Amino acid sequence: DGGITQSPKYLFRKEGQNVTLSCEQNLNHDAMYWYRQDPGQGLRLIYYSQIVNDFQKGDIAEGYSVSREKKESFPLTVTSAQKNPTAFYLCASSIVEGKADGYTFGSGTRLTVV
Amino acid sequence: AQSVTQLGSHVSVSEGALVLLRCNYSSSVPPYLFWYVQYPNQGLQLLLKYTSAATLVKGINGFEAEFKKSETSFHLTKPSAHMSDAAEYFCAVREYSSASKIIFGSGTRLSIRP
Numbered sequence: 399d400g401g402i403t404q405s406p407k408y409l410f411r412k413e414g415q416n417v418t419l420s421c422e423q424n425l426n427h428d429a430m431y432w433y434r435q436d437p438g439q440g441l442r443l444i445y446y447s448q449i450v451n452d453f454q455k456g457d458i459a460e461g462y463s464v465s466r467e468k469k470e471s472f473p474l475t476v477t478s479a480q481k482n483p484t485a486f487y488l489c490a491s492s493i494v495e496g497k498a499d500g501y502t503f504g505s506g507t508r509l510t511v512v
Numbered sequence: 513a514q515s516v517t518q519l520g521s522h523v524s525v526s527e528g529a530l531v532l533l534r535c536n537y538s539s540s541v542p543p544y545l546f547w548y549v550q551y552p553n554q555g556l557q558l559l560l561k562y563t564s565a566a567t568l569v570k571g572i573n574g575f576e577a578e579f580k581k582s583e584t585s586f587h588l589t590k591p592s593a594h595m596s597d598a599a600e601y602f603c604a605v606r607e608y609s610s611a612s613k614i615i616f617g618s619g620t621r622l623s624i625r626p
Contacts, residue, residue, distance in 0.1 A: 440618040503555035
């Protein structure tokens with residue numbers, strides 16, 4: 399079955415460490431997105447990419463970095479510059495031209511700073 | 513610019529009662545509208561979507577929503593709440609223009625009382 403796989407489901411980071419969250423899709427979708435979700439808050443867009451080797455900053459890109467070397471993969475790195483990284487991270491994908499289709503989401507990664 | 517407003521961050525209903533979750537949108541052109549559901553520690557799942565084919569849209573799990581252009585609303589309803597409906601619900605809007613992103617509301621947490 400096609401879908402989006404996020405790994406790991408739970409991740410613990412020490413102060414000052416960089417960590418990378420994985421997001422892989424086999425839906426042949428053009429666009430991929432990273433969102434951050436904090437308790438009681440909505441979704442905030444971190445980065446998005448509509449084509450391989452190209453990506454744009456979202457609303458809260460500071461302290462994060464991404465790459466899009468393959469259509470299927472859009473990893474997110476949480477750098478030590480992100481001062482409050484504890485959150486639930488969601489990856490999504492969509493067809494760029496299929497605007498009626500909405501987004502397909504992964505099951506999320508919960509990142510905790512220890 | 514497009515936006516979406518969900519009225520009420522938390523709604524509580526009794527099991528078997530009517531569920532009504534409110535959503536108003538702002539868009540300069542006819543929009544695509546979506547409702548997503550999120551269960552704890554999971555990603556978002558599409559409940560239903562409006563794509564201009566019909567103003568009353570039926571989704572999964574017995575939910576439906578009605579598009580009302582005059583009121584710029586897209587409220588989500590279910591005639592009889594079930595305990596399994598307890599979750600976070602997000603309304604979202606996407607304009608017809610090319611390469612547009614989806615804008616999500618802040619979410620409404622639905623609780624079901626036995």
